[in-house]
Amino acid sequence: MMTHDIEVAGERLTLHAHRALYWPARRMLMVADVHFGKGAVFRRAGIAVPSGDTEDDLARLDGLIETFAPATLAVLGDLVHGNATERSAWVDDVRAWRRRHRATDMLLIAGNHDRHFDVASLGIDVRPGHLDVAPFVLAHHPERHDGGYTLAGHVHPGVAVRDGWRKHRLPAFVFDRDVGMLPAFGTLTGLHDVRVEPGRRIVAATPAGLVPMR
Numbered sequence: 001m002m003t004h005d006i007e008v009a010g011e012r013l014t015l016h017a018h019r020a021l022y023w024p025a026r027r028m029l030m031v032a033d034v035h036f037g038k039g040a041v042f043r044r045a046g047i048a049v050p051s052g053d054t055e056d057d058l059a060r061l062d063g064l065i066e067t068f069a070p071a072t073l074a075v076l077g078d079l080v081h082g083n084a085t086e087r088s089a090w091v092d093d094v095r096a097w098r099r100r101h102r103a104t105d106m107l108l109i110a111g112n113h114d115r116h117f118d119v120a121s122l123g124i125d126v127r128p129g130h131l132d133v134a135p136f137v138l139a140h141h142p143e144r145h146d147g148g149y150t151l152a153g154h155v156h157p158g159v160a161v162r163d164g165w166r167k168h169r170l171p172a173f174v175f176d177r178d179v180g181m182l183p184a185f186g187t188l189t190g191l192h193d194v195r196v197e198p199g200r201r202i203v204a205a206t207p208a209g210l211v212p213m214r
Helices: 038-044 053-068 089-100 112-116
Strands: 003-008 011-016 020-023 028-031 072-075 105-109 125-127 131-133 136-138 149-152 157-163 166-175 179-181 201-206 209-212
Touching (some): 003 201, 003 209, 011 053, 020 053, 028 053
Parallel strands (some): 028 072, 072 105, 149 179
Antiparallel strands (some): 020 028, 157 166, 166 179
C-alpha cells in the first residue's frame, strides 16, 4: 500500500510511501530533510556520487502534489544542504519547479542546514523556529512543545527489517506520545536507526509501499 492513515492528536493523517505526510483537514502536505544540492556539495568535495538527485526529488514532489492537490506544502527543515550560488544548476531547477506550482503555498520551517542559502529567493516562505498549527507544532528538531503535538524531521529515522536472512534498513515515520518524526525526503540522505518499543508507532517506507511495524 502506498498510503496509510494514522490518527495523531485527534487528526487523521495520511502517510505516503514517498516519505511524505498529508493532513487532509488543512490540505497540507509535509516533507522533511530534502537537502537540495547535497550531491553537488559532495562532488565539489571530491566525493563521487551520481548526479540527478535534485531531479529525482522534484519528480517525487510533483507526483505528491498531483496526488493530493495540497493548498500548502510545508518543509520541516533542511530544504537545502549547503552553500550554492546563482550558477548552481539545482537552484535553477528548483526555481523552475516552484513556478510550475505557483498556486501552491510553500513554507519552510528553517533547519540547521538552511542557513547556508537564501531559501526565500526560491519563492518559498521561511519561518524560523517553529509554527503552531493547532493541534500540531511544526518544527525541525523533534522536541516537545507545550503548544501541541510536534511534527518534525532532522533525525532521518530508519528501522531495520529482516527478509529471511537479509537485513534491510528502511526510512520510517515514527510517532511517540508527544513528538512525531518524518523520514528524510532527500535521495542522498542517510538513516538513523530507531528502536521498535512499546507505545511507539513506526511505519517503514519502501519504494513499493508502507509497512506498519508491529
